[in-house]
Amino acid sequence: MRATRAAITIALTIGTVSSARLAIASPHSGFEQYRRSVVAVTYSVETNVMREVREVAGRDVGVLVGKGLVLLNGTVATSSSTGAQPHDFRVRFANGEERDATLVGRDEFANLAFVELTGDLPAGAVPLPLGGKKTAAVGERVYALGLLPENLEPMVRLTEGRIVATVERPKALVITDLAVEDALGGPVFTENGTLLGVLSELGEAGPSFAQGLGGDNDRTTGLIVDLPTIARLVDAPPRKGELRRSWLGITLQALDKDKAEYWKLGDATGIIVNSVMAGSPAAAAGLQEGDIVVTMDGAKIPVNQDEHVPIFVEQIGSRPVGSKMRLGVVRQGRRIEATVDLVAAPKSRLDAEIYHSEEFEFTVRELVFQDYRNFDLKPGFKGVLVNKIEEGGWAGVGGLETGDIIQKVDDREIVAPGDVKTVLADAVTKQKRKLVFFVQRGGRTQFITVQPNWGQS
Amino acid sequence: MKLRDVALAGLVLLRPLAADAARRPAAKPPSASHEAALLAAGGGELQRQIYLARDRVLPALVNVQPVLSDFSSGQKEKQRVTGSGVVIRDNGYVVTNYHVAGQSEAVICTLWNKERVKARLVGGDALTDLAVLQLDLSDYKGAPPRPAVFGDSRTLQTGQMVMAMGSPFALSRSLSFGVVSTTDRYLSSDFRLPSGERTGFFNTWIQTDAAINPGNSGGPLVDLSGEVVGINSRAFALANSLGFSIPSSVVKEVVDQIIRNGRVERSWIGAEVQPLQELEDVFGADVGEGVLVSDVEPDSPAVAAGLRAGDLLTRIDGEPVSARFYEEIPRFYKKIADLPAGRTIEVEMRRDGAPVRVQITTQEYGRPSGIDFEVKDWGFAVRSITKQMALDQRLETLDGVLVAGVKAGGPADLAGLSTNDVVRSVDEAGVPGLEGFRDVYKQRVDGHATRIMLQVRRRDSGRFVLLKLAPAKGEGS
Numbered sequence: 001m002r003a004t005r006a007a008i009t010i011a012l013t014i015g016t017v018s019s020a021r022l023a024i025a026s027p028h029s030g031f032e033q034y035r036r037s038v039v040a041v042t043y044s045v046e047t048n049v050m051r052e053v054r055e056v057a058g059r060d061v062g063v064l065v066g067k068g069l070v071l072l073n074g075t076v077a078t079s080s081s082t083g084a085q086p087h088d089f090r091v092r093f094a095n096g097e098e099r100d101a102t103l104v105g106r107d108e109f110a111n112l113a114f115v116e117l118t119g120d121l122p123a124g125a126v127p128l129p130l131g132g133k134k135t136a137a138v139g140e141r142v143y144a145l146g147l148l149p150e151n152l153e154p155m156v157r158l159t160e161g162r163i164v165a166t167v168e169r170p171k172a173l174v175i176t177d178l179a180v181e182d183a184l185g186g187p188v189f190t191e192n193g194t195l196l197g198v199l200s201e202l203g204e205a206g207p208s209f210a211q212g213l214g215g216d217n218d219r220t221t222g223l224i225v226d227l228p229t230i231a232r233l234v235d236a237p238p239r240k241g242e243l244r245r246s247w248l249g250i251t252l253q254a255l256d257k258d259k260a261e262y263w264k265l266g267d268a269t270g271i272i273v274n275s276v277m278a279g280s281p282a283a284a285a286g287l288q289e290g291d292i293v294v295t296m297d298g299a300k301i302p303v304n305q306d307e308h309v310p311i312f313v314e315q316i317g318s319r320p321v322g323s324k325m326r327l328g329v330v331r332q333g334r335r336i337e338a339t340v341d342l343v344a345a346p347k348s349r350l351d352a353e354i355y356h357s358e359e360f361e362f363t364v365r366e367l368v369f370q371d372y373r374n375f376d377l378k379p380g381f382k383g384v385l386v387n388k389i390e391e392g393g394w395a396g397v398g399g400l401e402t403g404d405i406i407q408k409v410d411d412r413e414i415v416a417p418g419d420v421k422t423v424l425a426d427a428v429t430k431q432k433r434k435l436v437f438f439v440q441r442g443g444r445t446q447f448i449t450v451q452p453n454w455g456q457s
Numbered sequence: 458m459k460l461r462d463v464a465l466a467g468l469v470l471l472r473p474l475a476a477d478a479a480r481r482p483a484a485k486p487p488s489a490s491h492e493a494a495l496l497a498a499g500g501g502e503l504q505r506q507i508y509l510a511r512d513r514v515l516p517a518l519v520n521v522q523p524v525l526s527d528f529s530s531g532q533k534e535k536q537r538v539t540g541s542g543v544v545i546r547d548n549g550y551v552v553t554n555y556h557v558a559g560q561s562e563a564v565i566c567t568l569w570n571k572e573r574v575k576a577r578l579v580g581g582d583a584l585t586d587l588a589v590l591q592l593d594l595s596d597y598k599g600a601p602p603r604p605a606v607f608g609d610s611r612t613l614q615t616g617q618m619v620m621a622m623g624s625p626f627a628l629s630r631s632l633s634f635g636v637v638s639t640t641d642r643y644l645s646s647d648f649r650l651p652s653g654e655r656t657g658f659f660n661t662w663i664q665t666d667a668a669i670n671p672g673n674s675g676g677p678l679v680d681l682s683g684e685v686v687g688i689n690s691r692a693f694a695l696a697n698s699l700g701f702s703i704p705s706s707v708v709k710e711v712v713d714q715i716i717r718n719g720r721v722e723r724s725w726i727g728a729e730v731q732p733l734q735e736l737e738d739v740f741g742a743d744v745g746e747g748v749l750v751s752d753v754e755p756d757s758p759a760v761a762a763g764l765r766a767g768d769l770l771t772r773i774d775g776e777p778v779s780a781r782f783y784e785e786i787p788r789f790y791k792k793i794a795d796l797p798a799g800r801t802i803e804v805e806m807r808r809d810g811a812p813v814r815v816q817i818t819t820q821e822y823g824r825p826s827g828i829d830f831e832v833k834d835w836g837f838a839v840r841s842i843t844k845q846m847a848l849d850q851r852l853e854t855l856d857g858v859l860v861a862g863v864k865a866g867g868p869a870d871l872a873g874l875s876t877n878d879v880v881r882s883v884d885e886a887g888v889p890g891l892e893g894f895r896d897v898y899k900q901r902v903d904g905h906a907t908r909i910m911l912q913v914r915r916r917d918s919g920r921f922v923l924l925k926l927a928p929a930k931g932e933g934s
Binding site (some may be wrong): 251253258259262272274275289290373376434436438443444445446447449451 | 729731738751766767918
């Protein structure tokens with residue numbers, strides 16, 4: 001008993017007077033060094049299960065990566081449900097201090113997101129040092145920092161695991177068995193305290209370049225996002241609404257060995273164009289359904305199974321917007337060439353404009369490209385999507401539902417959330433007794449009557 | 458006992474799988490009725506009426522055990538189910554539900570006297586969920602079944618006493634008693650039959666608290682005069698005493714048409730309507746006047762005539778039409794459906810307050826579902842695509858065949874084919890429909906092809922699926 005207490009005292013003493021020396025030595029030193037970069041990020045997000053929309057609270061690991069910038073896993077900052085956007089971010093530091101924060105943006109490809117703090121950095125909070133690049137070997141022991149349950153202070157915990165694989169295709173990845181549920185978004189370091197990167201995940205919710213590698217996702221596989229990737233994003237954080245990636249505007253599948261053989265294409269690899277979206281760069285370049293793309297700027301496309309399609313997507317996405325690209329195409333057995341002028345990929349849900357009506361208690365957002373695919377909307381279709389409804393609010397009582405696409409309110413055509421704002425503001429001014437929404441629901445249109453109850457909200 | 462009921466929005470169809478229960482000895486059937494015996498039984502006038510009503514229907518009551526074919530697993534699978542039915546015409550015509558026997562290959566019926574006879578499917582109508590069978594009485598030695606008589610469901614009253622008769626959980630010749638809970642229950646047409654068809658556009662339902670369980674499907678709802686006022690079809694799952702019957706006024710018409718033509722012919726204009734309630738002032742209608750168009754189907758007669766959402770239909774061929782409440786919507790759809798296909802109707806309407814007159818030429822409604830075909834060697838099943846299927850699933854054309862099921866582990870499964878894919882071409886030859894598909898299939902099978910390239914449409918994208926087949930036996934040694 002006495003001996004143990006003495007040992008603790010010594011450890012604490014060393015810890016305070018000589019952390020610099022310990023930094024070379026042990027997992028404990030890594031814990032001490034990086035825990036001051038770890039924060040708890042809380043937020044509200046809307047979930048939409050079986051058409052029931054609910055506001056839920058989230059709490060996730062974040063790491064401080066700059067004076068006011070907190071990095072967190074991309075899955076935290078978005079949600080797969082239609083139009084859900086996290087909001088009311090709050091960042092809690094290891095010393096218990098809290099700051100408000102706002103979402104800056106998200107990089108879908110690295111699956112990382114950023115929030116920006118309001119106010120000064122608390123004393124003792126230290127951004128994660130992002131310099132250098134250390135690669136880890138398979139079998140090497142690694143550690144990650146995560147969060148303890150709420151109310152336990154200080155809140156940082158250590159998780160242990162190993163590097164279990166390094167993957168080269170479709171993209172270089174370092175895979176770990178670190179428990180993702182404990183430390184997703186937390187710093188990862190080696191036994192001797194050398195920082196490797198941030199823990200991310202592989203699978204459906206993982207980085208899009210890794211999609212398809214998750215397999216049957218009973219267990220989530222962790223992967224480590226390396227420091228250079230993080231440093232690059234910290235230098236130029238993704239901003240909401242900023243369109244940076246190029247796209248072609250096709251759906252595609254891999255030209256595998258069997259299909260190449262069937263079409264007598266020898267050892268060709270590449271991708272098969274399954275559909276071409278109207279108005280896309282691919283359409284402008286004359287690409288057609290059934291085309292087989294085998295070269296890109298003269299180089300072979302190393303894709304011969306569907307799991308590697310993301311290699312092609314990544315190759316396109318990383319080309320600068322505005323650049324030209326030559327594609328070698330086989331169409332009905334003949335070789336042709338197509339030149340594509342790359343443009344930026346369309347806005348995503350996360351970047352969509354939204355409008356919330358306090359009086360009518362519902363939220364609408366701009367339709368984005370994905371919606372046209374999800375709801376089978378024809379090109380040129382106009383409207384806004386209802387993405388949140390308070391069940392007992394006027395809109396909810398009137399029968400408006402989440403997922404409705406509003407095309408008209410009274411006689412006004414609705415093409416953007418601002419139109420809803422205008423027409424509802426007018427209804428407030430005139431204390432209108434009734435509004436008629438013309439909506440599309442499940443592919444069919446109908447009229448919905450909303451009757452406000454002025455003065456009795 | 459395993460029940461394969463389809464639950465959607467809490468509703469179940471009342472068709473359990475056939476089970477041993479059907480073969481258990483049942484209670485002794487009541488002896489032939491006569492007034493003196495009934496009066497001697499006691500219980501007063503009500504009891505006497507119940508006995509009389511029972512005896513008018515019992516000799517028509519049938520336990521129906523069809524063998525259905527199902528393709529949803531990618532291969533033809535036979536399935537035994539059990540339900541109820543009632544003899545409703547001379548010559549052994551039995552009415553039951555479509556979801557009981559509408560897709561049957563063979564049917565065994567057990568009569569009230571426990572005699573078992575075979576029956577054939579005369580025809581079915583998925584849209585009202587009704588089917589007609591005919592008993593094969595050629596080898597039958599017992600007393601001929603006595604048809605029950607249809608009553609008039611339009612004069613039913615809420616609170617009126619009724620009995621449900623049939624085979625709940627395959628317990629044949631069961632009778633339950635209750636009242637009409639409401640006479641015109643509207644049930645959303647989002648409901649689908651196990652075979653995938655949407656159903657129930659053309660009628661409201663009689664709701665009753667007489668116990669109705671799986672197995673009651675197709676059995677009669679009987680009033681105290683012993684007349685059939687409805688065919689029991691659905692119930693709410695997890696609820697007590699919430700059963701729904703198709704009114705006899707609808708059943709009678711459908712049965713007549715099926716016996717006459719083998720099917721029900723309907724017409725279609727492709728206009729969707731919604732209740733006007735709360736919207737009269739907006740669309741300039743008097744209360745109880747007009748039907749509001751909420752949507753028009755693509756390539757429909759309504760579109761051809763220039764109809765659009767927001768039009769207020771006031772008269773068809775001079776007769777006023779109206780739908781202020783949901784309960785009145787099926788009446789409008791039925792009015793259109795009852796017209797002969799190809800008939801040009803005069804439609805009076807108001808658009809933005811101004812009177813407009815248009816002519817609409819109706820089209821045949823067509824079959825809600827296509828014909829299934831097992832693509833045995835390739836490990837999947839397909840269904841021909843009808844106009845109504847294309848509208849329902851929002852397919853852009855009628856070309857191709859729909860994948861109805863993929864056999865687990867078969868060549869199509871391994872190649873990544875999915876249920877609901879539309880096969881558009883086989884080895885780059887277009888597939889205009891089921892006939893064309895069958896021809897190509899036969900040709901490829903006869904030619905012992907080992908590689909088959911299917912081009913499919915899946916949602917808004919497409920996909921090439923390469924089937925790898927083992928070489929036929931005797932080759933490749």
